[in-house]
Amino acid sequence: MTEQADAATLTIALDRADPEPGYVQIYAQIRELILAGRVAPGSRLPSTRALAAETGVSRTTTLAAYDQLTAEGYLENRVGAGAFVSRDLPDTVLAAPPAGRVPSPAGTSPAPAKVDPPWTRPRTFDPGIADRDAFPLDEWTRSLLRSHRALDRATLFGRGTGGFEPLREAIAGHLRAMRGFDCAAGQVIVTSGAQEAVALLARVLLRPGDTVWMEDPGYGAVRRAFSVLGARVACIPVDGEGFDLEQALASAPGARLAFVTPSRHYPLGMTMPLARRLALIDWARSEGAWVIEDDFDSEYRYRGRPLASLMSLAGDRGVVYLGSFSKVMFQNLRLSWLVAPPALARDLVRAQADIGAQVSIVAQPALADFIATGRFAAHIRRMRRLYAARQSHLVAEVARLADDLLDVAPQDGGMHLIARPKPALARRMSDREASERARDAGLTIVPLSGFYAGEAAEQGFLLGYAGVPEAEITAGIERLAGCLR
């Protein structure tokens, strides 16, 4: 049994300052030892318990690392004997760079064999991430190829402000069909995300020191973006109906702009009722102020009809509408858009030129094709069914496996749910501590308290489910319950 020599001499060191969770560090170090031939195929690894003791992490952490290595074929488990380096590792894996890697440029030394960074994989319960396996990659690639073959040079060279014209038209058509409001292509501006939209809007609509209302809890990155740009951000506590205009007027009068999520509050998920929508529009009109309506995931509504958007209620005055492709398509697409009344849209296009905020052209014709040929709408319909089922499964599994720890209520839409700790758990640890524990076990559960500007009114977690297959939801809740007990 020489080939099963003990490899308990693994030198694994965790770097606490490294932003990567412990299990990823352990996974990556063992994988590199295997690929470098420092741990031979067939050799036995230390037990998860021994490795945990040696490196000073929890056993959940070492288990998560071994699970991942096993799932990828680097380790095999023999019942009663522990984990062994797989003997089926092909020689090519041990010598060559991973598949999909582009070869080094001629004339330079070959890059050392490196592993794909494991952190490019979404982690269980990461919110706002679409499903990876259900994404129609072939259809998307075809859209990319077809649209790129037809692309003319004028589109590659020249100003890119506003966005690629056919994409702006396709988005206007999509909004007509999905959200029931009419806008011209010239009112649509393609951006690289909500933060860039904020930078443009702040430049055109705000002067330094102007007050901006944001929801509390709310979107921290947008809050920070407004602050950095010189606005005074007033965070207004939401209630069961979302943003509360009365409270905003009482506590921070004279705002120039309100940033709200009426379709589904982010992150809590409630819908703003019609009366509040109309009041907000009235406020904007009478004050000459602006409401930014972030409609970030309204495509995913599973029950009932959505309320009319602020934009469609307001017509051509006082409202700017934000939407995103990255949540519906894939995370690294990094394409969003906004819709503004015509005069403001022209000013925003000019601001894009001023601050050099044009979006790369390369993905835009592909998206225009993907939308115009109906593939985008079909994808949303398919994902709606898939995500609705996953949400139900998550609610059921929390009730079955973690009923002593967490409360989870279903919601009408979205890509994540809010889990609230039961009193016994809340007494033992904060949501931040709980999420740290989960993180070391390879789970991303974002603490609710991080969404508050000041002290959190409520503790809880975001459990993203859209990108998580049902079996993984079950395993994740089991693992989470283990971390929290």
Next chain:
Amino acid sequence: MTEQADAATLTIALDRADPEPGYVQIYAQIRELILAGRVAPGSRLPSTRALAAETGVSRTTTLAAYDQLTAEGYLENRVGAGAFVSRDLPDTVLAAPPAGRVPSPAGTSPAPAKVDPPWTRPRTFDPGIADRDAFPLDEWTRSLLRSHRALDRATLFGRGTGGFEPLREAIAGHLRAMRGFDCAAGQVIVTSGAQEAVALLARVLLRPGDTVWMEDPGYGAVRRAFSVLGARVACIPVDGEGFDLEQALASAPGARLAFVTPSRHYPLGMTMPLARRLALIDWARSEGAWVIEDDFDSEYRYRGRPLASLMSLAGDRGVVYLGSFSKVMFQNLRLSWLVAPPALARDLVRAQADIGAQVSIVAQPALADFIATGRFAAHIRRMRRLYAARQSHLVAEVARLADDLLDVAPQDGGMHLIARPKPALARRMSDREASERARDAGLTIVPLSGFYAGEAAEQGFLLGYAGVPEAEITAGIERLAGCLR
């Protein structure tokens, strides 16, 4: 001759508040009248002189509009008779949306026939724009297709901070070959442009109120970006050797960061000599400060060897290096990169996640392929020959056609030259007035005074030549001389 009925009743109205130059407005309005069938094929247009009088613009402006319409086949000129709407306009042009346009989504009303916006075309002498016709579009499309077919889902989903790993490796290899310095892929961070790089660097390296040194004249968008982010920007007048450390220390001591263009000063074009480079590095090291080296177009050097970059002189301390693809490839690619010492690179990647500044994945694998297969280097070599010839042609044509108006000296590299007004012209108008006149005639000549933070020490224009064929350079200088006389 009924089909040649006079169309002198054209209703053309210029909007002075519109950012589009006059000739573009006239061009677009006539084109729309033709496409809408409001001016029949064969009908005669008013003379350029009459239209100029009627609309209150110069004749150069109406000539430029008619030239463009003629070049595109909408008008035909008959000697001695004036301009007529072309009788060869195919019916499809009159009814259908322009070619390359994506059809409207099913179920929505068809978009009205619209013209391609003429402002997507670069205008003569627009600086920093690569040649459109010489760009190897087929090779680029092949890189896009090949790399996208091999793309895995993990790359589309998951975190995109830092950039696509094979692209980071390809950039490191490119820098080794082209700029002679070694860096690891992990030190390379892909960004969407210099402004985003500035936002990341400011977040990691600066506290509000810290002093930043910039060159004067210099890059206004970067200056504004630092200011908006809370830095105190001190603009230091350059001399014949570029940024002057002694003067900076005397006038604004205690800076935390210096943003410089040592390879070729932007926009004046001088090279910083070695002694100044070393002094700047010494300053950064002894003060624990940082030098940002913007090497924005160092690929285009036509004579002599480039000096060693600050980054290669400084090693792992005190220097961050910025480069861009958009100038070498095409304007709307919107991809840049920075290289930082390893520890700083890790902090910048974290900052990218914090401010949501990841770059869209879609173009990155294609670029990695384009570089790794040697196509990028070959393209640069071809463009170097082309642009060097265009620079020589521009110098010769200014001497031949505008010797009474402008002085232009050749430079060792770059994509634009500086034209300085001769005293007789300088007495008659400012560089801004001159550029306004040129703009109405369809020429972009950016005034030098706009690059100064305060009062301009010098007047002049940037004449971009990289994207301008030699015949167009000749015609452009003729037209420019006409505007300025």
